[in-house]
Structure formats: C-alpha cells, structure tokens
Amino acid sequence: EVQLLESGGGLVQSGGSLRLSCAASGFTFSNYAMSWVRQAPGKGLEWVSTISGYGHSTYYADSVRGRFTISRDNSKNTLCLQMSSLRADDTAVYYCAKEGREEAFDYWGQGTQVTVSS
C-alpha cells in the first residue's frame, strides 16, 4: 500500500525558514518523480515543485523559485522541501504527491500546515 506522510509544518515568522519532509513507502521510490502541491486556506490547489526520480532534475513554480529547494534521499525514501524567505502568502497546507501515469498525481499525503505570520 502506497503511503506518503508529511512532517515539518508549523508556525514561522515572515522571512523565516522551514523544512518539510515526506516519508514514502509501498512503492519503489526512486522510480517516480515526486512533487509538492499546496492549498491556501479556502483556496484551490497550486503546484509548487517537482523532482525527477533520481533527483537530477528539479522544477519550480514562479511563485517559489529562488526561495524553495526540493530534494530527495532515495536511500531513505524521503522527499524534502526547504523553504526560505517565507511570506504570508506561503501559508497553506502542503501536500507531497507521487507522479503516476500521464503525469497525474496518483497518491497524496495527508498534508502538513505551514503558517507564516507577518
């Protein structure tokens, strides 16, 4: 059974940093690209970042490029998102998601709340 479990969320001041983690199990982690998707309170879904299976390629939304860094440790089946220079509009639930067929997100974690106070 595929499981994705995020951690690391919390309350941080504007300009601060936070590191999110996602522990994956139930599939061959290195075979799949992984992504972070966020959802601000009462809003829709926003793609944040994607990393290829072996970590050689990374991609970012314009809204986070230069501030967030995605990484993975395939030996530990762990996906990470290092967030810096956080702003109030980064406040959201952050989901990690596995990329499946036709680049759809076929499995999602339960999400971790990030709140940036100004």
Next chain:
Amino acid sequence: EIVLTQSPGTLSLSPGERATLSCRASQSVTNKYLAWYQQKPGQAPRLLIYGASNRATGIPDRFSGSGSGTDFTLTINRLEPEDFAVYYCQQSGTSPSFTFGPGTTVDIK
C-alpha cells in the same frame, strides 16, 4: 502557461442525478496530460481520471472523463451521497509545469 477554467463554479444536484463538469484550457492540452481530482473537506485530493479518460485505480465506473484539445468534461452518473465534493482538473501538458483549475463544487440541492 496554460490557464484552466472550470464551470460551473457550483453545481447543486440531488442524489441519483447526473453531474457534468467542464474544464477549458487557454491552449490545447496533450490528451494524455489532463487529470481530474476529487477533494472532500479536510482531506487530500484523490485522483479520479488521468489521461483525460482513464479511471484511476478503485474509481467507480459512474465517473467518466472525455474531451480533447481545450475542452474536457467529467461526468458523474447517478450521484451518490459520497460524491458531493470539490472537483479539480489539472494539466501537465506543458510539463514540467502543472496547473490546476479553480474547482467546481458539487453540493446537495
């Protein structure tokens, strides 16, 4: 960047009725890269349809997807009580960038 527009914003229906949700893209989307998700309050999204018309694992056959180019449709036949939720379309045709539509809420009439 491809922008996705979903309509209607809210659909009020009764159990047993059919729901027809629309997703329109600002540019043509490669068929294989249009997906639909269902999200209930307090829960993560769940993949329903990938590649515009393929049901994901475990998704009931009352859910179906269709369309091509810039116009896509999610149809839910015979709404069940558990189907009342928010539905999002998503494209990755301009990979490595992904975009989501704003969502359609299906609520009980």
